[in-house]
Amino acid sequence: MKRSYRGVIMLCVVLFLNVVCTQYAVNHYFHQKYELVLIFAVLNIILFPIALSIYKKEGKSK
Amino acid sequence: MEKDNGKNNKIPFDEDNYTHNIHKENERLLDRRGFMKTMVGAAGVFAISTLPWGGLAAKELMGFHTKSYAKKKIVDIASLSIGESAEFSYPSEHESALLIRLGENEYKAYQNACTHLKCPVFWNREEEKMVCPCHHGYFDAKTGKPTAGPPRRPLPEIAVVVENGAVIATGVKRYET
Numbered sequence: 001m002k003r004s005y006r007g008v009i010m011l012c013v014v015l016f017l018n019v020v021c022t023q024y025a026v027n028h029y030f031h032q033k034y035e036l037v038l039i040f041a042v043l044n045i046i047l048f049p050i051a052l053s054i055y056k057k058e059g060k061s062k
Numbered sequence: 063m064e065k066d067n068g069k070n071n072k073i074p075f076d077e078d079n080y081t082h083n084i085h086k087e088n089e090r091l092l093d094r095r096g097f098m099k100t101m102v103g104a105a106g107v108f109a110i111s112t113l114p115w116g117g118l119a120a121k122e123l124m125g126f127h128t129k130s131y132a133k134k135k136i137v138d139i140a141s142l143s144i145g146e147s148a149e150f151s152y153p154s155e156h157e158s159a160l161l162i163r164l165g166e167n168e169y170k171a172y173q174n175a176c177t178h179l180k181c182p183v184f185w186n187r188e189e190e191k192m193v194c195p196c197h198h199g200y201f202d203a204k205t206g207k208p209t210a211g212p213p214r215r216p217l218p219e220i221a222v223v224v225e226n227g228a229v230i231a232t233g234v235k236r237y238e239t
Contacts, residue, residue: 003094005094007094007098008094008097008098008101011098011101011102011105012101014101014105015101015104015105015108018104018105018108018109019108021108021112022108022111022112025112025115025116026115029115029118029119032122032236034119034120034122034123035119035123037115037116037118037119038116038119038120038123040112041112041113041115041116041119042116044108044109044112045109045112045113045116047105047108047109048102048105048106048108048109050105051101051102051105051106052102052105054098054102055098055099055101055102058098059095059098059099
C-alpha cells in the first residue's frame with residue numbers, strides 16, 4: 001500500500017490559513033474595521049468545504 | 063505441555079476474543095486518514111468560531127450600535143472667554159468632561175478621565191495642554207491625543223455645537239485608537 005501525504009500537507013496549509021484568517025478577523029474587529037472582519041470570517045467559512053473536499057479526494061489510500 | 067495446546071493457546075481464537083483482537087501492529091494508533099479527519103474537523107471548528115465575530119461585525123455595520131445621546135447645554139459663550147475651560151458631565155452625571163475654548167469659534171470637549179488610570183484631567187492654560195496631575199500625563203487639546211507621560215490612548219471626544227449663544231454637547235464621538 002503506497003500512501004500519499006499530499007492531502008496531509010494540503011490540509012496543513014488550509015489549517016494554517018484558518019489560523020491566519022481567525023487572527024485577522026479578531027484583530028480587525030478590535031480595530032473596528034468591520035468590512036475586513038466580514039471578509040476574513042467568510043474566508044474562514046469557505047476554507048471548511050475546501051478542507052472537506054481535500055479529505056474526500058485524498059482520504060482514500062491508493 | 064502438549065495438552066495445553068488447546069483453544070486457549072491459539073491467539074487469536076474465534077470465540078470469546080475480546081482482548082486479542084488487534085490484527086496488525088500499531089493498528090490502534092492515529093493513522094493518516096484519521097489525522098486528516100481530525101484536521102477537517104479543526105477547520106470546521108475554526109469556521110464556526112469566526113461566526114460570532116462576523117455576526118458582531120455585521121451588526122456594527124448595519125448600525126444597530128449607534129447610540130443616541132441627549133443634547134445637553136454645557137455653558138453660555140459669554141461666560142467662557144478664549145483659553146478658558148469649563149467642567150461638565152456628559153452623557154451621564156458620573157462621566158466628567160472638560161470643555162475648552164481654543165479660539166473665537168473653536169470649542170473642544172473631552173471626557174476627562176485620564177486614559178491611564180482615570181484621574182480627572184484639567185486644562186492648563188499657561189502650557190496650553192491638558193494635564194493629568196496624578197502621573198503627569200499630557201494631552202493635546204486640539205486632538206485629545208496623549209503627548210507625554212503614561213497615557214497611551216487619546217481622550218474620548220465629545221461633539222459640541224454652538225446654538226443660541228450656548229455650547230451644547232450633542233454626542234460622544236466614536237472612540238478611535
